[in-house]
Amino acid sequence: MTRKALITGITGQDGSYLTEFLLAKGYEVHGLIRRASTFNTGRLDSIYSDPHSGQDRLTLHYGDLSDASVLARLMGAIQPDEVYNLAAQSHVRVSFDSPEYTTDITATGAVRLLEAIRETGIKTRFYQASSSEMFGQAQEVPQTERTPFHPRSPYGCAKVFAYWITVNYRESYGLHACNGILFNHESPRRGEEFVTRKITRAVAHILAGLQTKLNLGNLEAKRDWGYAREYVEAMWLMLQQEKPEDYVIATGETHSIREFLDTAFGHVGLDWTKHVEIDERYYRPAEVDLLVGDATKAKRQLGWEPKVKFTELVKLMVDSDLQLLKDCREGRTRVTS
Ligand code: NAP
Numbered sequence: 001m002t003r004k005a006l007i008t009g010i011t012g013q014d015g016s017y018l019t020e021f022l023l024a025k026g027y028e029v030h031g032l033i034r035r036a037s038t039f040n041t042g043r044l045d046s047i048y049s050d051p052h053s054g055q056d057r058l059t060l061h062y063g064d065l066s067d068a069s070v071l072a073r074l075m076g077a078i079q080p081d082e083v084y085n086l087a088a089q090s091h092v093r094v095s096f097d098s099p100e101y102t103t104d105i106t107a108t109g110a111v112r113l114l115e116a117i118r119e120t121g122i123k124t125r126f127y128q129a130s131s132s133e134m135f136g137q138a139q140e141v142p143q144t145e146r147t148p149f150h151p152r153s154p155y156g157c158a159k160v161f162a163y164w165i166t167v168n169y170r171e172s173y174g175l176h177a178c179n180g181i182l183f184n185h186e187s188p189r190r191g192e193e194f195v196t197r198k199i200t201r202a203v204a205h206i207l208a209g210l211q212t213k214l215n216l217g218n219l220e221a222k223r224d225w226g227y228a229r230e231y232v233e234a235m236w237l238m239l240q241q242e243k244p245e246d247y248v249i250a251t252g253e254t255h256s257i258r259e260f261l262d263t264a265f266g267h268v269g270l271d272w273t274k275h276v277e278i279d280e281r282y283y284r285p286a287e288v289d290l291l292v293g294d295a296t297k298a299k300r301q302l303g304w305e306p307k308v309k310f311t312e313l314v315k316l317m318v319d320s321d322l323q324l325l326k327d328c329r330e331g332r333t334r335v336t337s
C-alpha cells in the first residue's frame with residue numbers, strides 16, 4: 001500500500017526537500033499551504049518541472065496552523081501514515097517583533113495538529129520540527145538530547161512548548177511522536193532573510209556590481225551549520241523507528257558569522273571587510289552566542305551522519321547564488337537545487 005504523508009510548512013526550505021525525498025520513496029504526499037497574494041510554491045518547482053519526480057502523487061491543500069478545523073478535516077480525509085510539522089513563524093529576530101503571533105503558530109499550532117490527530121483517532125506517526133534555539137544560552141558544550149533548555153527568544157520559548165507538548169502526547173496517549181532537535185541547516189533554498197543566504201546572495205550581487213554594501217548585525221555568534229537536504233532524511237528515519245524518541249541532528253562543528261564571511265567572500269576573491277557594515281537593527285534583544293550539537297545518538301540509532309560540512313556548504317550556496325543571478329540576467333528561469 002502506498003504510504004501517505006502530510007507535511008505542514010511544505011513551501012519552506014525543509015518542506016520542499018522532504019517532499020522530494022518522500023516522493024522518491026514512493027509516498028503519496030499532502031502539503032498544507034497558506035493562501036498568499038503571490039505564488040509561494042517556488043521551492044516546489046523542481047518537482048513540478050520534472051515529470052519523473054512523482055508530482056502526480058503530490059496534493060496541496062489550503063490551510064493554516066491557526067485554523068484547527070481545517071487541520072482536523074484534513075487529518076480525517078487524508079488519514080496520513082506520517083505527519084511532519086515543519087510549519088512555523090521560523091525567524092528568531094521577527095519573533096521579538098511578533099511574539100504573540102509566533103506563539104500562536106509555532107507553539108499552539110503544534111498542539112492544534114496533535115489534537116486533530118487525537119480527535120480523529122487516526123493511527124499516525126508525528127514529527128515535530130524542534131530547534132537548537134531551545135538551548136539558547138547553552139548550559140553545556142556540545143548540546144545533546146539531555147542538555148537543559150534556556151531559550152533566548154519568543155521563537156525559542158514557543159519551540160520549547162511544542163517540544164514538550166509532543167513529548168506529552170507521546171506519554172499521555174501513546175502517540176508515536178518524535179522531536180528532531182535540528183541545528184541550523186542551510187541550502188540554496190534557505191530564506192534570504194537568514195544570515196547565511198543573505199551573505200551568499202550578497203556575494204553574487206557584489207561580484208556582479210549590483211550592490212556594494214551588506215548590512216549585518218552580530219558577527220560573533222557561532223552556529224553549527226549543516227546541509228538541509230541531508231537533514232530531512234533524519235526526520236524520516238526518526239519516524240521509521242519502532243520506538244519514538246527525540247534526536248539531536250547536527251554536524252558537531254561550530255563557526256562564527258565572521259568565518260562564514262571569510263569563506264563566502266574568499267571563495268570569489270573578495271574581501272568582506274570592504275563591504276560589510278554593522279547595522280544595530282539586526283541585533284537581537286537577547287542573543288544565542290554558541291550552538292554546537294552532538295549527534296552521536298542519531299548516528300548510533302538511526303545510522304545518520306552529515307556528509308556536507310561547513311566549507312563545502314558555504315561554497316555550494318555561493319555557487320548557486322552566482323548561477324541564479326547569471327540565469328536571471330540572461331532571462332532563464334532556473335529551479336534551485
Ligand atoms: P521556513 O523555510 O521558514 O519555512 C516555514 C514554513 O512554515 C513555510 O512553508 C511557511 O509557509 C510555513 N508557515 C508559516 N506560518 C504558517 C502558518 N501560520 N500556517 C501554515 N504554514 C505556515 O523554515 P525551514 O527552514 O524550512 O524550517 C522548517 C521547520 O524547522 C520550522 O518549523 C523551523 O522553525 C524549524 N527549524 C529550522 C531550522 C533551520 O535551521 N532551518 C533549525 C531547526 C528547526 P509560507 O511559505 O507560506 O511562508
Ligand code: G4F
Binds near residue numbers: 091198216221282
Ligand atoms: O540566520 P539566523 O537568522 O538564524 P538563527 O537565529 O540561528 O535561527 C535559525 O536557526 C534556528 C536553529 O538554531 C532555527 F530554529 C530558526 O528557525 C532559524 O532557522 O541568525 C544566525 C546568527 C544570529 O546570531 C544573528 O544574530 O546570525 C546573526 N546575524 C548577524 N547579522 C544575523 C544578521 N541574522 C540575520 N538573520 N540577519 C542579519 O543581518
